[in-house]
Amino acid sequence: MAFTLMGLKICNHCSYLLHCIILFNVVLIFWIGRYLLSGGRNTFTSGSEFILQEQQLNMQQQRILSDINIQDSLNEHEPPISVDKAPVVQLKSLLIDINRFKDPSAASVMQLRKIAESAELNPNLGDPANMINTIATESISKTDENIVIGDEKGFGNRLRSLLNCYDRPYKPEILQRGDFWVLQNYVRADHGELKCHESITYTTHADYTFLDSLIPLLERWKAPVSIALYAPGNDFQPTLDSIRYLRDCLPESNLVRMYATFHIYFNTKHIPEIVPMHQDILKVGHNCKKRATFGAMVDRLYRIQKQLFYPINVGRNIARDAALTHFILASDMEMYPSMVLVNKFLKMIARNETYLQRTAPRVFPLPIFKVETNSAVPRNKTELQEMLRTSKAIPFQESGGASCHRMPKSKEWMVANETEELNVFYIGKRINYFVNWEPVHIGTHADPHYDERISWEGKCDKVTQAYALCALDYEFHILDNAFLVHKPGTKIYESEYNRGWLMRKTNKIIRTIIYPELKVLYGTRPGCAIHT
Template identity: 55%
Template structure:
């Protein structure tokens, strides 16, 4: 009996020693329940180390495959120019060409991101449709551009006009070289010459028109044209006699149906219809007589792809372009260096300097002109619409998430961008001003002229904003110190 107890005691001691040795061994490789893995000398992250340990095909899949149950973005390489599809991309509804997977696992994990990975967006439809917009009918995508783009491949210049302004498309497109979404106001009998002007512009003005411009047509429900050709008929090519003058030549504003019927120009209906129809994530809502500096699209998209530090800030953001007027007959500047020379010799001035200097006075404008000119695009300064710039009316590259324009306001009544500006301010938007991009107005410096009728419309608009629109904005967006309409 005594021998048995002694044997059991010895066995218990041995078992305890084994358990203790096992525990010590575990603690040597673990702390607080978390296993440790020593990082490699190269300094790569643990995630990269795990991916590098996979087979080559698996490593490529780990970086390119979307999470389960989530929609997969378009598979395509970044466009070579940033302005349109490259040979490695596809057009929507066509066969896709996919880049082969990288054979080097380390290259896959450390490569630079492509635009399709940085810009999280989905392709939008450009199918023709007809819909009401308040008191207006809009023929969306009535005449479509021949070329299509993925949502991340370019920037859409969104604008508005009547048909007498379509001559601006040629200089605009020669500098922009990207998609344009254009709303054309065509009430009553203005519709027929508008359709002729669109066809003539596509057939005769420049091949860039048919390639890049999508036309939308809109008019009030009280001024519907007598006939409306279907969209497919409207977009037919080869119907124009290019030996004849353009339909807008020698057409005065006084002869338009709009003028004779005393219709106020619904500027914000045109702006919103064009912007909402853009198929790209980034948009530049502007006026058709404002021409951008060449190369904005590829330079801006490269900046977005790089994800410079200002772009990583949490606030919502837009990217204003400085605007200038040119002397009549002046040659359009090709770059900032030429623009600065024109400003020094007086053939260019800041936009609306003689009409409303505070409306387009960009923050740090003097420093912008004096700054060293660098290659590409970068954020020069982050401004706010407060203080001296409380009534600033910036034109900027933004997205579909930005507030729209109030469609109760007209061009004749002025202040048509002020409610949107207030919304941007209250939402604490950052205005990330671009260093080397700018807009120039069609040559011809504007001077202040007395217009009693427009002054009357402006007074009515100010009353509408003060008594109706501003109280609505305070309910919808709230208030923020320093923000004003």
């Protein structure tokens, strides 16, 4: 009987021990499963940490969105920004990848800022949430393994394949363009022939009094520049002398020789007395003891004495058509670009992210700013933001012509932090509130030309091209870290004070003649118009 009771007790203890072992195994299996599902964390606090991170990100997002409310004077006529439309739904997708960064909070702030900057895309572009995800998320996470840093040949082949462009001849020609003779590629740059995908050409126009801006432009651009110089009558010889001076007599002359190609044009009724052949121009060197005075000679200009209007759009089109590269930046001589723009832009194109695969035609506008007369021109967006903060720089629209320089999302652009890569900040349209926008942009040879009947004195010289872009349903891909700055200080000529009557005449011509023509040639589209 004693043995029986003892056996029962032993069995009870064994049963209890067995239950404990089973319970322990269940707990162990549950712990291992949670460990694996949680991504390999070695503590039980990861869940609470995740929640705290999400709470912190929500707070950080609110602070970032509140930063958008920059001083009202920057865009006093722009409609109020709707902060509540910011895409908060994107938070979870960002949190999933938070471990990829050494500093989770800093990385999240960077990504949230990109989302805040990309908000409120134009409704005509489809679902804004989808486009926000494309620009804000894929631009960070998407990489292309076909692009290898340092593999210039592979990089070039990829660019050429994406652009599907063709190379252009680089030879001097004498052409006739309406009422003008054109000496195309009259003085060629030392870079020689270029492949269409190799660079971007800055295309511009001027007379010789503006050539003092060429060196600062080249120091920042360091890529091909195509310059159309208006030189009727007796302006021709000073123009040649100025070109020789720039190529031979300055410490920076190597930049001019390497990158600058000069075209000269003049009216058929104002042909110079002597026009040397292109191969003879540089045989005669310039006397470098005789300094060029450029702007100081304005009153002596032949075109001023003969009261000739400056054919600004003729020059723009000549310089554009002569560019060797697929991409061109058609701008004015006194607009200086941010540094390293060409290299960053081509890398962006080579990445070929989703928003660049859209089928609609596009251009890439650059915001424009002005700085104080004695201020240095900012090299990058970070320096520009500091100058804006201290009122040493202002958006160009605040210096006059507000409606034609008003850019979508300009407030958000100015407060968005600079990033290492160049990306598209916002995709907009030239409609509704921005119907008068005349952006300066990076485009291609396929874009509409400028109307050559409009002169500089009559103003509104870019409005016809802007309408054509709108009617053709172009998208305006505003770049996040690229911009233009007008040369410090402004030249004011006596002729500027007498432009009122010509502006009224030009507006009437645009309204009654050119605008009806454009509607026939390019069609109409809701929201597209010309207001003069």
